[in-house]
Amino acid sequence: MKGKVVFIGGGPGDPELLTIKASKVLKNADVIIYAGSLVNRDVLGCAKAEADIYNSASMNLDEIVELMRRETEKGRVVARVHTGDPSIYGAIGEQIERLKKMEIPFEIIPGVSSLFATAAALEAELTLPEVSQTVIITRPEGRTPKPSSEAISKLAEHNATMCIFLGVHMIKEVAEDLKTHYPPKTPVAVVQKASWPDEKVVKGTLENIASRVKESGIEKTAIIVVGNVLGTSHITPSKLYDSGFTHEYRKGTD
Template identity: 75%
Template structure:
């Protein structure tokens, strides 16, 4: 059994945001299983002509593991391509568990998450000095349950930068939960398909973001970003490049 399964972070959509390591694996993979409901098919353009490519959107866990097992036993290299970074809402935990039970070798290659691509699209830094030094990554509860302590209404009390996955279809509920602690005038934005050619950006505040999202026709594949970091005027500069600030690599200049 010389084959192997490699989980790959396929990035947010733009094929050029695929890591070089992931690109090299896709290029030589014998079997590619990709999350077709989210992964941009163009990410796989570098695959070899005789590679077997399967869209996992129509497959269940047993079918995915069965294909992996048969391929690896035949000495095949399997690339399992997930959107963004597979560690965030990638559903790789149960796949890893299944592979371990079958004693199948695997590896994980990280990728560029969509919340990073959303921040780039919004031309913002998610952690600004004296504004927010914390980023909360979460999702609203849907068919997948959440621990009660992780409810958005409870996380909102930190008033940190918040990046909310898988919530745009219930934007009103998300906003209502956020308003338990954030002010109505708190900046908010929604980025649909960040880094894709048809990327769409909606900006507003918690007061009006729901209406703007509906007017833009955004119903899925979008990131909600909330926090004062989206208001980029009057930024307090970081100490890192302050000419008067001394650190390990540079002595500060006194006026």
């Protein structure tokens, strides 16, 4: 009888941000494969002592999938742990494609994205009324290509809140691309290892963020957030809690 593979969102780093459902799977998994270059090893603290644990940082796709096949054929449960939420830059699509072809059962447990841990670190709401109601999640082009229509300089046309993964090592180029449409004084923040004990936050504007990040020593494992939601001095209250606003659950005063 085949076992199954469970893809787990390991959260941004703080073990307490692991979901209850993911924790239950980790406690009972026979095999754990975790992305060791990004996942905090402490997240695996709830694993049973006899579980076989593999760090996928040194493995390629073929090796990972073969391990899944071999272990599930034995009827074992394999927990595949990705950082944050696996649906965002988690590289699960290629693994799922292989599992489907081999008819290996799998499920996905969502996790807390590092994006939301970043917003928490900045004490920010990413969707403020009358400032920005759109969040763009993207990354700069590197060794992984992206459609030309999704170039950061083109996405910047919207002037929405933009959250950029995997780009802090080229922060100078990213800032220049953003300045194609965002004003130079637009606030920017960079958060490294959000929710970890050694979390680091750097704030600035598109004019100076590159130099400030360089001075901080941040070179990887960070998210760039740009937009006026970070710098507004007055927040327009939402309609949801406006005393004069009537909705399904409350009669307003107006």
